[in-house]
Amino acid sequence: xxxxRHRSGGAPSWGVxxxxxxxxxxxxxFVDLMPAEAIGPLADVRLLAPVTPRSIMCVGRNYSxxxxxxxxxxxxxxxxxxxxxxxxxxxxxxxxxxxLSQRVDPEAELCLVIGKRAHRVSEEDAxxxxxxxxxxNDFTARDMxxxxxxxxxxxxxxxxxxxxLGPWVDTELDPTDVRVTLSVDGELRQDGRTRDFxxxxxxxxxxxxxxMALEPGDVxxxxxxQGVAPVEVGQTVSxxxxxxxxxxxxxxxxxxA
Numbered sequence: 001x002x003x004x005r006h007r008s009g010g011a012p013s014w015g016v017x018x019x020x021x022x023x024x025x026x027x028x029x030f031v032d033l034m035p036a037e038a039i040g041p042l043a044d045v046r047l048l049a050p051v052t053p054r055s056i057m058c059v060g061r062n063y064s065x066x067x068x069x070x071x072x073x074x075x076x077x078x079x080x081x082x083x084x085x086x087x088x089x090x091x092x093x094x095x096x097x098x099x100l101s102q103r104v105d106p107e108a109e110l111c112l113v114i115g116k117r118a119h120r121v122s123e124e125d126a127x128x129x130x131x132x133x134x135x136x137n138d139f140t141a142r143d144m145x146x147x148x149x150x151x152x153x154x155x156x157x158x159x160x161x162x163x164x165l166g167p168w169v170d171t172e173l174d175p176t177d178v179r180v181t182l183s184v185d186g187e188l189r190q191d192g193r194t195r196d197f198x199x200x201x202x203x204x205x206x207x208x209x210x211x212m213a214l215e216p217g218d219v220x221x222x223x224x225x226q227g228v229a230p231v232e233v234g235q236t237v238s239x240x241x242x243x244x245x246x247x248x249x250x251x252x253x254x255x256x257a
Contacts (some may be wrong), residue, residue, distance in 0.1 A: 002168040003029050003132065005048040005090075007038065012048055015039065016110050017168055029169070030115035030216055032129035038185050049090040049114055049165040050134055053219045056083040056163060056193035057208055058109075058138060062198050062223025069226050078207055080152045083138070083163045083221075091166035096254040097233050098159050101141035106231055106249070107224035108190050108239035109181035111136040112201065113169050114220070119213040128213070132169035135247040136221045137239045138183075139163070142230070164239075164249045165219065175201060179242040180225055185235050192225020 001026070002017035014025040016035040022152020024036035024047050029051075039045065058080035061067040067074045089095070097104055138157065145156030175194055182190035199207070204220065214220070231237060231251050239247045 001031065001033070001035075001171045003050060003171065004168045005052075006039075006045045007048060008045060008125050009233075015045075017042060030090050030171075039097065045137045047091050047167050049088050050169045051165065051217045051219060052168070053088065053217050054215050055212075055218045056085065056088070057212075057214070057218070058083055058157070058221040059199070059204060059223045063192055063196055063225045064198060065192070065196075065226035066224055066228065069228065073199065078204060080208065081157065082091075083156075084158045085160055086160060087163035089161045089164050089249075091164070092107050093161065093164060093249060094252045095139055095161045095237070095249045096159065097251055098141060098142050098254050101143055103142045103155075103230045104251070105142050105228050106141045106182060106184070106237045106239070107138040107140060107228055108180050108220045108241070109136045109138055110175055110178065110180055110194055110241055110244075111164065111165065112175075112205075112220040112222065114216055115213055116211045116216040118205065121209045123202035123206045126202035129205065129209075129240055130201075131216065132171040133173045133244060134165055134169050134219075135142055135167070135239050136219065136243050137164040137237065137247060137249060138224060161175055164247055166247050167245055170244055173232060173243050178244070179206055179240075181240045182227065183238045183240070184229075184231055188227075190225050190227035192227075194222070196225070197222065
């Protein structure tokens with residue numbers, strides 16, 4: 001099942017994708033969501049970010065090739081950081097290039113969407129707490145992240161609009177070996193496969209839930225492959241994951257306050 005959030009004249013609503021059509025839905029995602037009446041062609045519907053996470057936990061340097069391209073050592077255990085929920089936007093949304101930054105990099109990532117409360121979960125039970133999968137783009141003000149005062153990861157990765165998610169949550173994807181790519185104005189930049197994770201999904205779920213609880217709708221961004229490079233205002237960024245589709249974002253100058 002592919003679960004979406006959409007807006008059609010009123011409050012955000014849940015829906016289910018059926019081919020190129022959007023169906024309404026009843027119930028609660030990951031609990032009892034069921035398809036309902038037909039709404040119309042998916043292309044005619046404004047899709048929102050498919051979840052509204054309380055926490056967005058991100059994994060840094062989960063591909064050794066990405067660590068090496070940025071001149072970083074491959075870490076001995078996962079590097080974790082949080083992006084604020086206020087950074088989330090949906091498919092097709094505008095990403096604001098901050099006035100405070102001179103270099104912004106997009107990073108395509110497979111995202112785990114938590115389906116039920118997860119605390120102290122074993123590797124054997126890891127997949128049982130995952131409700132589905134979506135595409136994420138971890139936009140990063142690289143100059144701030146690597147600043148001379150020791151780095152500003154939260155600031156560099158937490159700008160408004162810096163976490164596009166979508167276009168849907170797929171509950172049936174097998175995430176163990178899928179292709180993850182990122183293109184800018186049609187030019188391929190990033191290209192990797194999830195089989196090359198340093199820490200696989202069960203390990204990450206166990207590692208993270210040993211110290212914090214994840215709630216339904218929370219997101220775990222699993223890391224980005226090699227090929228990271230900056231973007232400019234006016235460019236279109238497309239993150240794609242095999243079996244999940246495409247998440248497109250448009251980079252614009254940060255609007256005046």
